[in-house]
Amino acid sequence: MTANNNLYIDIKKIGERSHDGVFIYDYTEQRFLYINPTFIEIFSLDGKDLFAQTRIILDYIFTEDHQYLQSRFQTLLAEGSISTTELKINLEDDKKHLSCDAFLISDSTIAGFIKDITNDKEHENYLVEITAQKDAFLDMITHNLSGPLLFSQNVLSWVQQSVAGNKGDVNSLLLMLQESTQECIDIVEDFLSDEHKDSQGIFVKKTRFTVVDKVNTVLNKLQELSPEKKFKLNVNISDNYITTDSVKFFQIIHNLISNAIKFTREDGEIIITIDEKGSDYIFSVTDNGIGIPDDLKPHIFKKKGLAGRDGLKGEKSHGVGLSVIKRLAELIEGELWFESVEGKGTSFFLKLPKE
Template sequence: MKNGPYQFSDIQFINNLHFAYDINAETLLFISQEIKQLLGIGDGDISSAALIQRVHEDDLPLLLEQLKQLKEGNFNGQIQFRARGPENYRWFRMLPLLARSGAQTLLLGNINDITDEIAQVEMIAKYTHKKNSILHMLGHDLRGPINIAQTVLQLMKHDASSELMQQRAQHVSETLTESLKMINSLLSREFMETTDITLYKKRINIVKKIAEYIEEYRRSTTTKRTFTFFSNKDEIYLMLDEAKFMQVMNNLMSNALKFTHPGDTVTVTITQEPEMVRFSFTDTGIGIPEDQLPRIFDKFTSAGRNGLNGEPTTGLGLSVVKDIVSWHGGKIWCQSEVNKGTTFIINIPINISTA
């Protein structure tokens, strides 16, 4: 470490250094010619105030907060922000670091123009969103009406006066059941085959979403289980890829239905804690043998079992669940006891800025 104060001549030729700022003197010591050209500023504009004015107003508060944390020693990472150039705003990624010499503290940094990179990510996100919208339509907008139609058909079969009408109602019911199986198969295949994919996250009231999901099963006359739902708050917001996260719910519900008997109970609980949201998915079914628990999240696991009614297993369902939870920065584990039931627990971290 240098013993005396840093001078302009000491820093201007450091490799990959794009700026240097004396924190104590509040003076911009150096900014590279490359950055000047990107921002469209001349030598007469070389001041920290002039640079700050070019930062996009939506990004400025977070940028200043991250720099404040850096000075306090509580930040270590990259900072992304938009700044106004000669023609329009451009995206930049800054890698800052502190250099101290005696009483002098410098903020040094490397800055890269990532405008094209951000544009590519946004384009991918746009098409991912379109695909997810179709999956959401299949998983929710179509499945819900089909379940309602199933309920109506059950009533028609019960009230039908002739055997012919009962047979016709049964035929339509079987067709709807096959349609649901096709939808579920398509959704499962999609999430099994796309493990390397961009998430399209948005702010979701997950309590409302799961409550609606459970209500669909409550209305169904074919599941013959009791479904309960609890939350410690009426509204809990998370940044999630909705289509993928609901596939977690679909896979866990499918598991619960496969390994419970008619009359058993499936309970979903959401609990918001200071730094995370906890989901628990509990059933009163046959449970999982203790020696199989360590392997249930493995792909093509030998712990996979056919359902109580012979439903087949791919050995992929829970591995997909674990992948999706991991994509959201979360963790999942399982607690189970044979003949007493199973609980899957998911922790998803809260993004403070969106909670």
């Protein structure tokens, strides 16, 4: 008992100095033994109310988080600790995102630390939104600029052949135009070839977010660039939350939909489906485009394979996109595979654990 008392005293000392919420909770008696001032401030409640009516906190937690928190509590009892357990609370004039680390310090007592991560989540969402705009701009370049530049290059080559033998100043001007056009093409291709590469070497930062919102963020941006194609989103899930790296998830989904656009005709259809199977989500991107020839299928995920193909609008392929995306999927404990019939279309599948 003395050891526990000493531990409680140490935790209380930490609580008085901490900028995070700190608590000690007896879950058999369902009451707080200690809460620090920051904990009270986070929930905007009177400390006396928290001690007298512990379960009042549940009224402020989003309903969809209740089952998730119950599963995390069972993990805490089984393993003795949990970390970065995220939840949302709905206050009278505010919504907050919180993250909790908790430890089982006796047979009936939990010590925990709660951090207000609202600003971090808003910043993360802002970065994803900016990334969506940036990637949409990249797609605009590859779809709307690469093709015309390549066409211009071919026309210049034809004109140069047609005036062969004419005055040197004409040939010199044509050569300058051709070199300038090639430089523009090289800049575009270099820019596009670097997309997503750096993300492979960046550590995985897991956060909890709603999958449908993130997929819609990607889809809405890409729809704006390809209004001639039909898009459909099917959602067949009971839960809407996933805990994974939101940036890497975004990059994977964006690349898969972008590829479908690239190899689907103007009147084609692209269907994005979100299913669940046990503790996993299954995402699929299906198009009725040109499909993948059998001889290229073994090379699809190779870094320097033979699977690179120009898009239907002349977009250049660098043969690295899908190899990078597969690596990103593996980094966040996912699986990526595809099915395709040449001339009929392709489906890419991504399986990710919910937690």
